[in-house]
Amino acid sequence: MSRRQTRSVKAGFVGIGSAFPVTIQTMTNIPLGDIKGTLAQIERCGALGCDLIRAAVDDERAEKALPEVIKNSPLPLIADIQFHWESALAAIRAGIAGVRLNPGLIRDESKLRPIAELAKEYNTCIRVGANGGSVNPAELEETLKKFPTFEEAMADLLCRSVLRQCEALESYGVRNIKVALKSSSIPVTLASYRRFASVTDYPLHLGLTESGPPSRGIIKSAAVLSVLLMEGIGDTIRVSLTADPEEEITAAKGILEACGLRNAAPELVSCPSCGRTEFDLFGMTGKVDQLLREFERQGLELHLKKIAVMGCPVNGPGEARDADLGIAGSRNGKVILFRSGAVWGTFDADEGFETFKNELLKNTRKRRMKN
Secondary structure, three states: OOOOOOOOEEEOOEEEOOOOOOEEEEEOOOOOOOHHHHHHHHHHHHHHOOOEEEEEOOOHHHHHHHHHHHHHOOOOEEEEOOOOOHHHHHHHHOOOOEEEEOOOOOOOHHHHHHHHHHHHHHOOEEEEEEEHHHOOHHHHHHHHOOOOOHHHHHHHHHHHHHHHHHHHHHHOOOOOEEEEEEOOOHHHHHHHHHHHHOOOOOOEEEOOOOOOOHHHHHHHHHHHHHHHHHOOOOOEEOOOOOOOHHHHHHHHHHHHHHOOOOOOOOEEEEOOOOOOOOOOHHHHHHHHHHHHHHHHHOOEEEOOOEEEEEOOOHHHHHHOOOOOEEEEEOHHHOEEEEEOOEEEEEEOHHHHHHHHHHHHHOOEEEOOOOO
């Protein structure tokens, strides 16, 4: 896989573009005026592996909270601006790392120009983030007459909307720009990013908006993001879920790991079970998965590449011999533990899990925040 070549931009200390690893973003769901709660959530997200975090800046209380949140945040903060364009000015003056503008809502030059001039002065990153739900209805109606399908029309309109704002920002001297073209439709999202990627060098923020609760949203997001990422398109991602931001980060990490764009820490493999299984494989797999998630929540990095939970010795030390550490079912409900295909102990299930857990803990260390 070859990454699409883009310009490099900076949001605070985080580089974005083809010269850097694909980064993970999420968005706080606590009002910014709750400074203590916001910072605690940012800390949790950073510990899980988030690189950038966005917050809604919509009112005076949020604007007043910005300087303290920015000062104490371990992650670069992005101000999400929708209707209140003046809030973008306040955020830039407060030292925000980036500003998200919606070209469907901020169209007037009288509003865009002062934002651009201030962003240039402070070298603030601007994300031009178009959304399928906020395009100009009259313009969409005209565009629909020119294309055979709704998906093609919407993709064309999203691209043109973003390009107009990017060109305007460039005319004011702003080059620290990244772009998003989001929709709740998978075909529209794919068509939009492919079309835009083919004609520009702007770094792209990928996401499927309004994807739903985790049970549905992770599947839909993976269907879009993995396709684009494997085509070399995408420089930063968000998995937008109807859930707390911590769940978005875990899902985003999983997608990047599955695409080979971020090292799994670790990769967890488990077999689907069969008639040879003589212990609670499903329960054991769930316990190990929860243990790994707990390590993440605690900000612990596990320095093993692959661990395995298998149903029997055939699939255990055999098919999973490349696992650094594994646990597999044996006869009469017992389990065996193995390293790199070699068995090193047989235990009752509970004792085996505790031994397995302790062995994992020996291979963890506290994750260091970027700065």
